[in-house]
Amino acid sequence: MKNKNIKAADKRMGFRFRHFIIILLSVLIFFTAVELITLILQKGVISSQYGQANQSEKIDHSLYSQEVVKMLREKAYLTGRIDMAKTNGISLVVDLEDSVIRLELKGVVIHKAPILNYSKSRLFECSDQFAISKLLSLPGTVISYEGTLPKEAIIVKIAPKDTTEANNRPDIAPDTSKIEAVYYNLKLDNGINLHISQIEAKSYKGKLAGFIFYSREYFSALWNNTTTLISLKRPKLQINLWIKMDAKDGRIIYRSLPPNAHVTVRL
Amino acid sequence: MNNLKLYIISICAWVLKLGNSIINELIRFTKSFWVNKFRNTAKWIWYIMRIVIAIVVFLFILIQGIPVLTEFIIIPRNAIVLKDTALRVKQEKIEKVLSKDIAQLEKKMAAFTPKYPYIIINTTDNTFYVYRGQILLRKGKCSTGSYINLVSDNKKSWVFKTPRGERRIHGKITSPVWRKPDWAFIEEGIPIPSAFHNSRYEYGVLGDYALSIGDGYLIHGTIYKRQLGMPVTHGCVRLNDEDLKYVYQTLEVGSRVFIY
Numbered sequence: 001m002k003n004k005n006i007k008a009a010d011k012r013m014g015f016r017f018r019h020f021i022i023i024l025l026s027v028l029i030f031f032t033a034v035e036l037i038t039l040i041l042q043k044g045v046i047s048s049q050y051g052q053a054n055q056s057e058k059i060d061h062s063l064y065s066q067e068v069v070k071m072l073r074e075k076a077y078l079t080g081r082i083d084m085a086k087t088n089g090i091s092l093v094v095d096l097e098d099s100v101i102r103l104e105l106k107g108v109v110i111h112k113a114p115i116l117n118y119s120k121s122r123l124f125e126c127s128d129q130f131a132i133s134k135l136l137s138l139p140g141t142v143i144s145y146e147g148t149l150p151k152e153a154i155i156v157k158i159a160p161k162d163t164t165e166a167n168n169r170p171d172i173a174p175d176t177s178k179i180e181a182v183y184y185n186l187k188l189d190n191g192i193n194l195h196i197s198q199i200e201a202k203s204y205k206g207k208l209a210g211f212i213f214y215s216r217e218y219f220s221a222l223w224n225n226t227t228t229l230i231s232l233k234r235p236k237l238q239i240n241l242w243i244k245m246d247a248k249d250g251r252i253i254y255r256s257l258p259p260n261a262h263v264t265v266r267l
Numbered sequence: 268m269n270n271l272k273l274y275i276i277s278i279c280a281w282v283l284k285l286g287n288s289i290i291n292e293l294i295r296f297t298k299s300f301w302v303n304k305f306r307n308t309a310k311w312i313w314y315i316m317r318i319v320i321a322i323v324v325f326l327f328i329l330i331q332g333i334p335v336l337t338e339f340i341i342i343p344r345n346a347i348v349l350k351d352t353a354l355r356v357k358q359e360k361i362e363k364v365l366s367k368d369i370a371q372l373e374k375k376m377a378a379f380t381p382k383y384p385y386i387i388i389n390t391t392d393n394t395f396y397v398y399r400g401q402i403l404l405r406k407g408k409c410s411t412g413s414y415i416n417l418v419s420d421n422k423k424s425w426v427f428k429t430p431r432g433e434r435r436i437h438g439k440i441t442s443p444v445w446r447k448p449d450w451a452f453i454e455e456g457i458p459i460p461s462a463f464h465n466s467r468y469e470y471g472v473l474g475d476y477a478l479s480i481g482d483g484y485l486i487h488g489t490i491y492k493r494q495l496g497m498p499v500t501h502g503c504v505r506l507n508d509e510d511l512k513y514v515y516q517t518l519e520v521g522s523r524v525f526i527y
Contacts, residue, residue, distance in 0.1 A: 017317055024325045031329060035337040065358045071365040078372035085379050090431065090527050103527055106433055107379025110387050110525045152414060154426065159419045160456035218330055252391040256431065256527040 031222060038225045038235045043127050045191075045237045050131035069129045073267055076137035080264030081107070084139050091139065091262040092186075092253065094194065094243070096120070098266075101245065103256055111256070113249035116199045121240040124267060132267070139262040140188030146217070147184025147254060148209045181206035182250040183213045188263055191237030196254070198247035241265065385523040386486075386514060388504055390429045393496050395506065397517055405513055408496040410489065410505040411526075417450055425450045427501040434480040434524040439515060443477035443487060445469040450501070474508060476515040480524050486514060 077095075084091040085107030093102040096118055103111040124132060145151055160166040182198040195214075201207040221238070228235045380400055387396045390411040397405040412428035447467045452459045460466050474488015489495070489505040499505075504526075506514060 017314065017321075020318060021321055024321060028325065028328055028333070032333050032336060035333050039337055065355075065362075068358060068361050068365065071362060071369065074369050075365060075372065078369060078376060082372060082375055085376070088432065105525050105527065107376060108381065108385075108387075108523075108525060110527050111389065152428075154414050154416050156416045156418060159417060159453045161420075162456045164456075166454070166456035215330060218334075248392065252389065252527075255391045258431070 031226070034226050034229055035222070037229060039123065041235050042237055042239075043123060045234065046123065046127045046131045046135065046239075049237065050134040051128045069133065072130070072133040073136065076133050077264060077266040079137050080139045084262045084264060087262060089258045089261055090256050091264070092257060093264050093266070094241070095266045096241075101243065101249070101253065103253060111249075111252060113245055113253070115243055115245055117244040119242045120267070123239045135190060135192075136265055136267065138190065139264040140190040140192055142186050142257065142259070142261045142263060143189050144187045145184065145254070145257075145259075146187075147182075148213050149180040149182060149184070149251065149254065151255065179203070179205075180251065181209035181213075182247045182254070183210040184250075184254050185217060186257075186261075186263065191239055192263070192265060193238055193240045194263065195240060195242045196250055197242075197244055198250050199244045201247075381523055383519070383522065384517045385525065386518060388429070388524065388526045390431065390498070390526060393498060395504070395510070395514075397514060404517065405510065407507070407510045409510075410491075410495050410500050411498055412500055412502045413498050417454055419450075419453045425501075429500070429502050429504060429526055430482070430484065431526050434484075434526065436478050436518050436520050436522045436524065437481050438479040439520060440477040440479065442475060443473040443485070445473050474506075474511050476511050478515060478518065480504075486524075487511070 081093060081104065084093075084104060088106075090103055090105050090110070093104055094115075095102065096115070099115040099118070101113050101115055102109050160169065181201055182196075184196055186194040186196070188194065195217075197210060198206075201210055225235055382400050384397060384399045384404065387398065388409060388411065389395070393409055393411055395407055395409045396403060414426070414428050416424055416426045418424045445468070447469060449459050472490055473485070477485045477487040479485055484503055486504045486506065488508055488511045491499070491505075492507055495505065495507055
């Protein structure tokens with residue numbers, strides 16, 4: 001009798017676990033489908049927004065040699081930089097061809113940092129190349145900054161009541177730059193998402209901060225894509241670029257860019 | 268001799284057999300002990316572990332696997348490369364026009380860099396660079412705004428930061444005198460004196476030279492040389508004596524100052 005009960009309990013446990021696995025697998029399949037549909041729709045968005053459908057003069061597809069595409073991109077990159085030079089703010093130039101990231105002010109390079117590693121969304125490669133060149137020809141504007149470090153490290157100091165209190169206070173604010181983890185996202189109005197992170201966090205705290213930041217970003221994007229698809233809307237264009245660089249350079253770039261900074265990308 | 272060999276082999280076999288039976292007995296005992304004693308607990312632990320492992324694998328696939336998988340499902344379509352000669356002629360024509368455009372744009376871009384000396388100040392790293400065109404003339408440490416927000420009793424506040432962007436040298440001063448603003452007294456816990464009181468003027472604290480960059484901001488010297496390279500100022504840019512002299516002699520009124 002006892003053995004029978006044990007066997008029945010074992011069976012129930014196995015049954016429940018199997019159900020649990022089936023639910024998890026269903027969720028995975030659902031989200032894979034959502035992401036896949038979103039990517040396919042986004043590919044369509046690139047063509048419809050920047051492709052030849054919107055051009056008054058259509059160019060024969062066969063005229064696109066790889067050299068022409070490369071030159072179109074070079075032209076787009078230079079046009080973008082010149083447009084940015086005409087503005088008053090500090091702008092960002094992401095040059096993936098030379099693996100360099102630059103800060104420019106009125107066309108003058110004020111800071112240059114090497115890109116140590118990068119990866120880009122395959123949407124850049126598999127979409128209409130004319131459309132991609134068109135997308136990159138105009139500089140994007142940063143619409144939101146999100147990161148693990150403060151944009152302006154402001155320290156509030158209450159004025160001392162008298163000289164004794166003033167003398168007892170330290171003169172120099174603590175330097176937090178060495179412990180701050182550098183992970184941030186720049187969302188541009190043209191749909192490009194620039195993910196910049198330090199090459200490797202030395203501390204576990206830094207690594208954890210990066211992991212939490214990117215997981216939060218990823219789940220937020222996944223949730224947005226799911227709700228957009230469920231409500232039968234077209235997903236917003238989002239093309240991701242992941243850049244790894246030295247923490248010091250990453251921090252300089254994040255702190256220097258003004259709220260509506262312009263960004264141009266060279267592929 | 269053969270008998271001896273047989274004798275040794277049989278002893279070895281007997282020892283092995285005994286050892287094997289002892290080990291088997293031990294295993295049986297341990298197994299039955301654990302199974303009987305902690306059967307249910309072990310089962311529950313294993314059940315929970317399986318769920319935890321499943322969740323970890325699920326999250327890993329969700330965060331790492333799905334983006335890679337979905338990106339790779341879309342097959343890249345490269346630009347078409349044609350060997351048709353007639354088309355190649357057309358393509359070459361387009362390439363010629365494009366290369367002409369690119370050369371013009373490059374020329375235009377190069378014209379943005381000033382040909383006369385200019386200074387670049389990095390407020391995050393607290394460093395400065397003096398350039399002429401693309402040539403670096405001098406670099407060194409400086410001190411810029413501390414990003415302290417000083418709040419007084421009457422809720423007035425000041426943020427000590429160096430303004431970013433492009434500025435120009437408005438004026439060059441020798442032996443500058445610091446006229447202390449109200450916040451300098453509030454910061455030290457001293458009552459604010461009248462506008463032209465003697466205590467407002469401090470001599471020798473700004474070094475031998477100062478270059479005005481507008482809105483009351485200066486590039487000047489310092490007596491706190493150990494703090495160079497740190498963000499400690501009230502918005503001005505501090506340099507050491509040698510760098511300040513070089514900057515004073517190299518930059519002219521109207522020279523461009525790039526702060527980032």
